[in-house]
Amino acid sequence: MMKKSWKRLNLIATACSILVMSAGQAQAMGLLQAYEAALVNDPTYRAAVSENVAGKEYRNIGRAGLLPTIQYSYGTSKNKAEITSPSTNFLGQPTGGFTESNYDYTSITNSVSLRQVLFSLDATARYKQGIAQTNYSDAIFSARSKDLIIRLTTAYADVKFAEDQQDLFRAQRDAYAEQKRINERMFEKGEGTKTDMLETQAKLDVAEAQVIEAQDNLLNAKNAFSAIVGSEVNQLDGLRPEFTVMPVTLSSFEEWMTIATESNPEIAAAKYSVEAAELEISKAKAGHTPRLELNAGYNRGLSDSITTRTQDQTIKSVGVQLVIPIYSGGYVTAISNQAIANRDKAKADLDSTKNRISIELRKQFNAVQTSLTKISALQKSVNSATLLVEATKQSVKGGVRINLDVLGSEQQLVAAKRDLAQAKYNYLISFLRLRVTAGNISVDDVQTVAAYFIPN
Incomplete structure (x- = not known):
């Protein structure tokens, strides 16, 4: 079902991209x-696609060693020959002289050979290894496809947070500017x-600098996002006012870890890497085993020699050929030992x-669990910071608080809103990361997260 969803989305992606670029x-x-x-x-994703296309050929490359090879050759040459031989009489007895003969002829050869x-244990191991390498390539591509979701969602959230x-x-700057005008009127x-006037001016100057820094951060975030989608974007959908945390279908970390062990593409790729390394050992040791081949040929020659x-x-x-390796200078032993060491490294x-996936899975599981x-x-x-700002402004009018208290409460509100927005974005990213790490993410999950955003 998941593969069908990916294929469906890939089909409409091309059309959507055309619309994007045509704008x-x-x-x-x-x-x-x-x-x-x-x-x-x-x-990055396009590179992964091309890499996967190349990786799929490992299966065909390995299979080629088990299939027949047929070769045709054709040759033609113009020959001139001079032959000097002892002269003989009619009885065939040497006469003591020499006879020189000149020949001018054309040679043509045609041959077809089949092997x-x-x-061959070597060819069998190469075929099985080709399958493992193709499976490894598919698993790596699956991991990078899922990584695209995280990179894109993170870049999207970075833009929205900026x-x-x-x-x-x-x-905040506008509030300080308004407060400055009020201070000036009150001072007059x-x-x-x-x-109060100097204090507000100082806060206003800091706020101006923060606005400029925020503009730079937003520009950088948009550039990073545009590099992924391939076009400039002037507006992204914003978070819905109502925000509810999605229920987690699996309640325990152990359940998620079981799924990750079976479905995570990085773990799968590592397993295929071990399998390929095991077969490399078989391939190396096959250098000590005999090889039996069927050979067939068809040769036609016209004046191919003098x-x-x-x-x-x-x-x-038609015939068979048996090749029995006897000694190769220690080459087979050396590459076998090397293959064993590489197998141990792969394990x-x-x-x-597995350890890295387990740590990441627990991290995202805990993040999702505590998000609500x-x-x-x-x-x-x-809500409290909003009420505090209003209450502090009223207290200033009543002479209970001073201007500094208003500025402090407004700063607290700014920080609270920023932290809330960041927490929401982090939750959505953790929701996707949890499924990516477990290996059971689908296009439906992307659509679920997309539903949290609406056009501004």
Whole structure:
């Protein structure tokens, strides 16, 4: 089902990319549209596609050693010969002289040969190794296909978070600017202080710098995102106001780890690497085993030598050839020992991959599990900070608080909103990372996350 979903999305990705490129200018885009464009335009993914196409040929390369090889050759040459021989009489007795003969003739040769392996442990091991290498290539491509989802979603969230920061810092700057105008009016009426004015100006200057920095961060985030989707984007869909955490279908980490062990493409690739290394040992040791081949040939020669210059010969042959290796200078032993060491390394790499996947899976599992509490707490923090700003402004009017308290409460609100937005983006990324690490992600999961965003 998952493969069908990927194929379906790949088919519509090309059409969507054409629409994207035909626009010829920056445009609005949602997460699902971005993913469809990335499938066609992302250089890293396109490189993975080409690498996978090349990797699939390992199977055919290995199989070629078990199939017959047929060769045809044709040759022609112009020959001139001078032969000096002792002269003889009519009785065939030497006369003591010499006779010189000149020949001028054309030679033509045609031959077809066939070779078929009947028994070869080396060729068998190469075929099986080719299958393992093709499977390894497919697993690596699957991993990189899933990695595209994470890279794209992370880049998308980086753009949206940079936009959030810019908007919040602009709002903060505008608030400080308004507060500065109020301070100036109050000072002119003799109700304010010079200290309040200077304090607000200092905060305003910092806010201006933060706005400029946020603009640079947003530009950099957009450039990174555009490099993945292949076009400039002037607007991305934003988060929905209502945000609910998705239920986790599997409640325990052990269940997720079981799925990852069976489905994670990186673990699968490491297993195929071990299999290929095992077969490399078999291939190396096959250098000490006999090889049996069937050979067949068809040869036709016209004047192919001086003795047959007037003859047209046709020779057909069928036979078997047995090759028994005896000694190769220690080559077979050396490459066998090398292959064993590489096999042991592949097994260690497999264990390392399993450990890394386990750590990452637990990290994302915990992140998803705690997201509901974290987002809920940060939402309450935003609500409280909003109320605090209003209450502090009222207290200033009543003479209970001072201008510094207002600036502090507004800064607290900015930080709370930023942290809430970041927590939501982190949750969505962790949701996808959990499934990517487990190896059971599908296009439906991308669509699920895309539904959290709506056009602004």
